[in-house]
Amino acid sequence: MLKKIVKNVQNQTPLVHNITNYVTVNDCANIILACGGSPIMADEMTEVEEITTICQSLVINIGTLNSRTIEAMITAGKKANQLNHPVILDPVGAGASTLRTETVERLIKEVKFSVIRGNISEIKTLAAGTGQTLGVDASAADLVTDKNIDSVIEMARTLSEKTGAVIAISGVIDLVVDINQVFMIRNGHPLMSKITGAGCMLTAVIGAYCGANPNQVIEATVTAICAMGLCGEIAATKCEGTSSFKMHLIDAMSTLNETILEGGMKIETK
Ligand SMILES: Nc1ncnc2c1ncn2[C@@H]1O[C@H](COP(=O)(O)OP(=O)(O)OP(=O)(O)O)[C@@H](O)[C@H]1O
Numbered sequence: 162m163l164k165k166i167v168k169n170v171q172n173q174t175p176l177v178h179n180i181t182n183y184v185t186v187n188d189c190a191n192i193i194l195a196c197g198g199s200p201i202m203a204d205e206m207t208e209v210e211e212i213t214t215i216c217q218s219l220v221i222n223i224g225t226l227n228s229r230t231i232e233a234m235i236t237a238g239k240k241a242n243q244l245n246h247p248v249i250l251d252p253v254g255a256g257a258s259t260l261r262t263e264t265v266e267r268l269i270k271e272v273k274f275s276v277i278r279g280n281i282s283e284i285k286t287l288a289a290g291t292g293q294t295l296g297v298d299a300s301a302a303d304l305v306t307d308k309n310i311d312s313v314i315e316m317a318r319t320l321s322e323k324t325g326a327v328i329a330i331s332g333v334i335d336l337v338v339d340i341n342q343v344f345m346i347r348n349g350h351p352l353m354s355k356i357t358g359a360g361c362m363l364t365a366v367i368g369a370y371c372g373a374n375p376n377q378v379i380e381a382t383v384t385a386i387c388a389m390g391l392c393g394e395i396a397a398t399k400c401e402g403t404s405s406f407k408m409h410l411i412d413a414m415s416t417l418n419e420t421i422l423e424g425g426m427k428i429e430t431k
């Protein structure tokens with residue numbers, strides 16, 4: 162199953178429309194290319210519907226929100242829904258400001274998302290308004306452990322029920338939850354939280370994987386998370402510090418194949 166999902170990305174070169182932030186935009190474009198997709202970044206209101214139409218998926222990332230891009234996000238999201246394209250939301254910093262929290266609420270109301278991927282503090286904010294967000298990073302107080310995991314799964318399931326989306330929570334342990342299924346992924350490396358954009362890049366890869374596998378959104382999300390985490394593990398064995406870690410992370414994604422992934426993936430169901 163996983164093999165076919167990776168092959169579909171590499172064979173189909175899905176075009177991914179990104180409305181994203183100006184901090185990590187270049188890294189997101191490069192990781193989409195590295196995993197076999199083709200990125201296009203476009204947030205101008207007068208073109209977003211056309212761009213969405215030629216793409217296979219849409220990634221909305223609220224990292225550097227402004228009034229102009231909010232309207233573009235809503236317009237592109239509705240267009241993608243009409244076309245049945247997967248739409249993926251990265252609620253960067255939800256909980257850190259009223260604008261972010263209210264915009265995410267509006268997006269969820271007006272656009273049907275296939276996947277919502279955030280860190281635990283962001284997802285807690287969406288689910289219950291209680292995430293103790295530290296800007297764009299997860300708060301230590303929210304972290305998922307083997308002890309609190311059952312309550313986190315329950316929260317994610319409720320959010321999935323409310324939104325109709327697959328909920329992906331990243332961190333030391335990654336969780337992927339919908340109404341019926343729970344996957345736990347233990348790939349990854351602590352250095353991933355020492356560069357900016359590991360999460361944004363992960364969401365971009367989910368966009369490419371869902372674009373090539375629109376009828377297997379939960380499987381595509383799990384596979385993308387394993388792939389990204391494994392690339393982090395590989396990069397950590399090669400780097401000299403955080404900057405070369407990012408370079409090796411993109412290198413690892415560009416040389417990943419189904420065999421390497423199958424050998425390294427750490428997925429559990431619950
Ligand atoms: N301590 C860790 N150990 C293992 N993997 C980690 C760790 N921290 C982050 N990761 C991995 O890094 C990726 C990004 O997750 P993270 O939760 O850091 O996203 P984020 O907070 O949204 O990041 P950003 O906002 O900087 O883009 C995921 O693939 C996750 O598994």
Ligand SMILES: Cc1ncsc1CCO
Nearest residue numbers: 182184224225253297358
């Ligand atoms: C640091 C930062 N600030 C807004 S978006 C972003 C990238 C990581 O989420």
Ligand SMILES: [Mg+2]
Nearest residue numbers: 253280360361
């Ligand atoms: Mg993030």
